[in-house]
Amino acid sequence: MKVGGSCLTDIDSLGQLDKISKIWPFNVIVVSAFKGVTDALYGAYYSLHRSEYVEALIRRYSKELSKRNLETEDFIFNRILSLMRFSGVGDFTKKVDECNIDFYVSLGEQISGAVCTIYLEDRYDAIYMDSIETGILIRRVDDVNKIDLDRSIQLRNEKLEEYLGKKTIITTGFYGLDEFGKVAIAGRNSSDYVASVLAVKFGADKLILFKDVDGIYRTDPRLISSISPIGEMDYEEATKYSIKGGIIHPDAVRICGENNVIIHVMGYHSLKVGTIVRPFVNGKTKLYFPETA
Structure with a gap:
């Protein structure tokens, strides 16, 4: 974590x-x-x-x-x-x-x-x-x-x-x-990047990232207070958010995706799992792991 x-x-x-x-x-x-x-x-x-x-x-x-x-x-x-x-x-x-x-x-x-x-x-x-x-x-x-x-x-x-x-x-x-x-x-x-490497090194199946927000949002939660975090996404979607300046480092998403490590993005203060990044959504396996610079 x-x-x-x-x-x-x-x-x-x-x-x-x-x-x-x-x-x-x-x-x-x-x-x-x-x-x-x-x-x-x-x-x-x-x-x-x-x-x-x-x-x-x-x-x-x-x-x-x-x-x-x-x-x-x-x-x-x-x-x-x-x-x-x-x-x-x-x-x-x-x-x-x-x-x-x-x-x-x-x-x-x-x-x-x-x-x-x-x-x-x-x-x-x-x-x-x-x-x-x-x-x-x-x-x-x-x-x-x-x-x-x-x-x-x-x-x-x-x-x-x-x-x-x-x-x-x-x-x-x-x-x-x-x-x-x-x-x-x-x-x-x-x-995040270092943590993802250690997760793979230690054989973890899950990496918890504690953030100052409760998960990944489609828009800035500071602008819309009623918005909820995205509950679940695959690595491809998480990569798109990270490249846009999202809250997960793009290399962390890539490494976890390549090694099937599930990412839990959790609010540090609420201790609630807001977003889960995993290799499938709605039962469909995702095999797309884009390279990042």
Whole structure:
């Protein structure tokens, strides 16, 4: 399952993640960066204070978590750094000041993953393994970063496989490792894309995408309040909506379609399944899986 960044507005919004973990225990949860953080990081990268900006973000979430946790703000701050694989503030500052832009903007997802793990770990035995640890590999295709599906599926992690179905695994979308071993992003709004690859890798028959709306609509629900989401559609129709700027990444639809993974688009706040994307509608199997750029 995957939780979009528009759902993760602040620490208070994690209460729904608590409910999700209770209803669907021991799942793999892909999280995006908190709302607005990725755009802010793109802007902050070219400033003279790039590491200070990220440190301030981490301290802000540490302070909020400390209000809900017995641990101190400093303890939580250092715990977040540790989960992000920094040995301390000095190591963090050096690496962030010297990093490329892909690594820098990936910090939004890393912070979100660490914060969500700390929020859930005591109640749901949650562990954090980012998208590098789960085996997301990126390759360059026609000057566009794409996930190398075959290699990502083949790359094994014994620790990860040991925990599947036994712990709640919090991981990240958006980025992976390129062929040079460096962090590379899979494109904007690509957490759905990463989640679809992990669904295939782990042999899931269903991928739940939690969104800030209850499903896929034929028109903007903000314009017509009485409109209901489309209850069911096939991959072809979902692809058309995604290419128009719909709420599912087109590559996620393609990968799920090619591997017969059913997609449930669900409202994060309502926890209602609004739209189901599956390989058939009205009993008719659909075999059309269009390529996307």
